[in-house]
Amino acid sequence: MxxxxxxxxxxxxxxxxxxxxxxxxxxxxxxxRVIDLDAHSRAVLDVPGDGVEKAIARFGEEFRSDGGTIDRAAMARLVFADADARADLERIVLSRVDAAVAREEQDAARAGERxxxxxxxxxxxxxxxxxxxxxxxxxxxxxxxxxxxxxxxxxxxxxxxxxxxxxxxxxxxxxxxxxxxxxxxxxxxxxxxxxxxxxxxxxxxxxxxxx
Incomplete structure (x- = not known):
């Protein structure tokens, strides 16, 4: 092994x-290997997928953009005015960022990177x-x-x-x-x-x- x-x-x-x-x-x-945490964070809401769908399920279809991602302007107006909404969005984003980072670190370990x-x-x-x-x-x-x-x-x-x-x-x-x-x-x-x-x-x- x-x-x-x-x-x-x-x-x-x-x-x-x-x-x-x-x-x-x-x-x-x-x-x-440089892991861009900000890029991973943006990808959660800017790329159609699980993160977007989780956010839509929590906040509603009115926050879906024409491109199928999150309408950032509408979401920003909500979360800056509602601390509970902001906390929920952070949990959605950060859990997926953590998972993406963990995958990259596992790749680095398998590749023998120090x-x-x-x-x-x-x-x-x-x-x-x-x-x-x-x-x-x-x-x-x-x-x-x-x-x-x-x-x-x-x-x-x-x-x-x-x-x-x-x-x-x-x-x-x-x-x-x-x-x-x-x-x-x-x-x-x-x-x-x-x-x-x-x-x-x-x-x-x-x-x-x-x-």
């Missing part, structure tokens, strides 16, 4: 516009630090983050600042991080910093496991 080795689980997070997704791309391009990385935008807001052997945080200057989101996502400044206000502060991120990646220069510099941070974390965790 083949014994599967559980891969080391690493958490990656950062505030809106920090460049966290870019770091995830860099690590993925380097051959590491590492899985969770790209998790709300890792600290949801207090999930203890779920990981190490947490890497991407930091960038506030004004750089605002201008990046305005440019790349077409959002206005008020929107970006409102999201920032709902997230943990950079000081809280620094306190929670095992390793920081500073996104304060060009893409080449960020790539070098991201790869160095990941290698450092792997060496430190492997050393500690041998003690």
């Amino acid at each position: 083949t014994t599967l080795t559980t891969p080391l689980r690493l958490g990656l997070t950062g505030g809106i516009g920090s460049g966290k997704s870019t770091v995830a791309e860099i690590w993925r391009a380097a051959g590491h 590492l899985v990385i969770h790209d998790s935008p709300l890792l600290l807001e949801k207090h999930h630090e203890a779920d990981y052997r190490a947490v890497v945080v991407v930091l960038a200057r506030r004004e750089d983050r605002i201008s990046r989101v305005m440019r790349d996502r077409g959002k206005d400044r008020a929107y970006v600042e409102s999201v920032m206000a709902a997230q943990v502060s950079d000081l809280e991120r620094i306190r929670a991080a095992d390793r920081l990646v500073l996104n304060t220069a060009d893409r080449e510099t960020l790539s070098a910093r991201a790869l160095h941070a990941l290698q450092t974390v792997l060496v430190e965790r492997e050393d500690s496991a041998l003690r």
Whole structure:
């Protein structure tokens, strides 16, 4: 019987516009398995299937879009006004996200991979630090983050600042991080910093496991 080795689980997070997704791309391009928790979450309601049907059963056909998925605008209006509805939607989404992530981790174990990385935008807001052997945080200057989101996502400044206000502060991120990646220069510099941070974390965790 083949014994599967559980891969080391690493958490990656950062505030809106920090460049966290870019770091995830860099690590993925380097051959590491990066699990995008936000993508799994969106897929529950944006792809026809069990998650959509469960939400429709709970909230009603009026929340089904013309494409057969969830009408996000209508659902947002409901859940922002109704805490019970929000809690029910979170249970529907999170249970399916957890199942999808577990499947990816099982695939990684079967493939003999030593590492899985969770790209998790709300890792600290949801207090999930203890779920990981190490947490890497991407930091960038506030004004750089605002201008990046305005440019790349077409959002206005008020929107970006409102999201920032709902997230943990950079000081809280620094306190929670095992390793920081500073996104304060060009893409080449960020790539070098991201790869160095990941290698450092792997060496430190492997050393500690041998003690």
